[in-house]
Amino acid sequence: MRRLSATFAIVGIFVPALAFAGDAEWRRYAILSTGTSVDMPVSIFTSDAGPPEGGTGRRFFTEDRRADLTVQSVANPGNDSPAAFLARMRPPAGIIYKRITSDFFVVSSIRNDRIWYNRCNRGNGTMNCVMINYPAAEKRRWDDVVTRISHTLRG
Numbered sequence: 001m002r003r004l005s006a007t008f009a010i011v012g013i014f015v016p017a018l019a020f021a022g023d024a025e026w027r028r029y030a031i032l033s034t035g036t037s038v039d040m041p042v043s044i045f046t047s048d049a050g051p052p053e054g055g056t057g058r059r060f061f062t063e064d065r066r067a068d069l070t071v072q073s074v075a076n077p078g079n080d081s082p083a084a085f086l087a088r089m090r091p092p093a094g095i096i097y098k099r100i101t102s103d104f105f106v107v108s109s110i111r112n113d114r115i116w117y118n119r120c121n122r123g124n125g126t127m128n129c130v131m132i133n134y135p136a137a138e139k140r141r142w143d144d145v146v147t148r149i150s151h152t153l154r155g
Helices: 082-089 136-152
Strands: 009-012 011-014 024-032 036-041 047-050 057-059 069-075 097-100 102-113 114-122 124-134
Touching: 009 082, 024 069, 024 114, 036 069, 036 124, 036 136, 047 102, 082 102, 082 114, 124 136
Parallel strands: none
Antiparallel strands: 009 011, 024 036, 047 057, 057 069, 069 124, 097 102, 102 114, 114 124
């Protein structure tokens, strides 16, 4: 039997293995201008894709571009509540998970066989957000990664 240490065989397609959760190398990423910061698995999101549209921060991809992470601060000059800000964003229909408090909101769903996850914390004149997109078929592998990213978002 041939041993596969760096790849997984899935329906005859070889997909590079990603280091997940406990095996990943994590670093703190910060947007200095807004004070936003988050723990980020740099051994998973290895490609810097530049600034996001509509905010200050960065986008990152996995090497194979199957998943992406955006960390950004979006202007909220009226200091809208998370509920009002989310309503103004007009998220797509079919949200599977939604949690809204006075300090943050989280929404998530599935679109085109990919899970999208968005958490935004209310800041002083900003909404400080992480957005993660990854294959729905890999949900269990991503659960701990998404949880850690979400729970470490500050700002």
